[in-house]
Amino acid sequence: MHDAKAWIFDLDGTLTLAQHDFVAIREELGIPADEDILGYLEKLPEDQASELSRQLDAIELRLARDVAAAPGAARLIRHLRDTGKQVGILTRNLHSVALSSLEVLGIADCFEPEHILGRAEALPKPDPAGIHHLLGLWSVEPKEAVMVGDFRFDLEAGRAAGCRTCLLHEHDSWPGLADLHLPDCERLLVYLQGFADTH
Known part of the structure; x- marks a missing residue:
């Protein structure tokens, strides 16, 4: 190396x-426990994916304050x-x-x-x-x-x-x-x- x-x-x-509790994030977004979050969003209809993406952005920005x-x-x-x-x-x-x-x-x-x-x-x-x-x-x-x-x-x-x-x-x-x-x-x-x- x-x-x-x-x-x-x-x-x-x-x-x-x-700091990302992915189990909690999935629960907050209503995403099944066995799904990759971003992969799941890609499979959704555009309007639903857009709304969940907005919520995910807000979660990440909230977590960033405590990095x-x-x-x-x-x-x-x-x-x-x-x-x-x-x-x-x-x-x-x-x-x-x-x-x-x-x-x-x-x-x-x-x-x-x-x-x-x-x-x-x-x-x-x-x-x-x-x-x-x-x-x-x-x-x-x-x-x-x-x-x-x-x-x-x-x-x-x-x-x-x-x-x-x-x-x-x-x-x-x-x-x-x-x-x-x-x-x-x-x-x-x-x-x-x-x-x-x-x-």
């Missing part, structure tokens, strides 16, 4: 502490930027929520606005379109990039794009999808700095 030129991050649960940084997130992003890496965000949230969260984390200055992709800027993960878009902007080959996240959609998107994948989660719940598994940003930073210190 140390030689990767570009790092693409999920947001909620990866750079921030996980908290994951351990080591800010220092990890600054380390990557300071060592000349490209960094981007690919989230299933709103762009405005992502930008607000990055401002709360104190690292909004590390990202160009066009390098922050929400669900309106790219097809939601696990579709790899957002990754391909960012790599195109950076002129970086997929094998030179890492997709980092806390859920299988992040890993599946990275795999589909031909990138390396890094799971940041206490448990390796999707063995075979992650090239690297660490509990959080803090440990990923230690991993990268440790390699730099010995080479």
Whole structure:
């Protein structure tokens, strides 16, 4: 991972502490428990999907007020930027929520606005379109990039794009999808700095 030129991050649960209670969100929106929220909305008639999307936006904006940084997130992003890496965000949230969260984390200055992709800027993960878009902007080959996240959609998107994948989660719940598994940003930073210190 140390030689990767570009790092693409999920947001909620990866750079921030996980705060989306998806069970509660589904209940609030009246979405069946076994359905992916965005996938379910795509199957609805346009007027119904539009109304539920508006409600989902409001929920996310409400949650954004209480966002908290994951351990080591800010220092990890600054380390990557300071060592000349490209960094981007690919989230299933709103762009405005992502930008607000990055401002709360104190690292909004590390990202160009066009390098922050929400669900309106790219097809939601696990579709790899957002990754391909960012790599195109950076002129970086997929094998030179890492997709980092806390859920299988992040890993599946990275795999589909031909990138390396890094799971940041206490448990390796999707063995075979992650090239690297660490509990959080803090440990990923230690991993990268440790390699730099010995080479």
